[in-house]
Amino acid sequence: MDEQTRKLLEECSIGCEMGADSMKQIRPYIRDENLKELTDRYIERHEELQSEAAAMLSDGGFEPREPGTAASAFSWFTTELKLTFSDDNHQIAKLLIDGCNMGIKTLSEHLNTLNQADRKASALTQKILKAEETLMKEARAYL
DSSP states (O other), X not given: OOXXXXXXXXXXXXXXXXXXXXXXXXXXXXXXXXXXXXXXXXXXXXXXXXXXHHHHHHHTTOOOOOOOHHHHHHHHHHHHHHXXXXXXXXXXXXXXXXXXXXXXXXXHHHHHHTTTSOHHHHHHHHHHHHHHHHHHHHHGGGO
């Protein structure tokens, strides 16, 4: 596995793991059943995509990296702080949309800079981007 492919798959794995973890963090605050179902669907989808990235890395002889401790801690703290002041559907939807935007920006940047990654890694990245865009669109209904 070439370096660009490995790096892109690592970013896919990390991004999906952070996305699923963030949604799990906000889930206890959700009171609306439809929003819970939406979140549950996308937790599962992110875990599936993370597993796919991890399997591709493993096939190439690499292990997925864990998200950085500082980034994870900052994300957790920021989310908890925002939900302390308001845990209504509007605030939760904003957090979901902000997370999607961050994921889209980060993965798009890596897809563009790691443009020599193999076709399968690029296709997986596109699937993740599509999932983020769809989640963001569905979350807008709660604003």
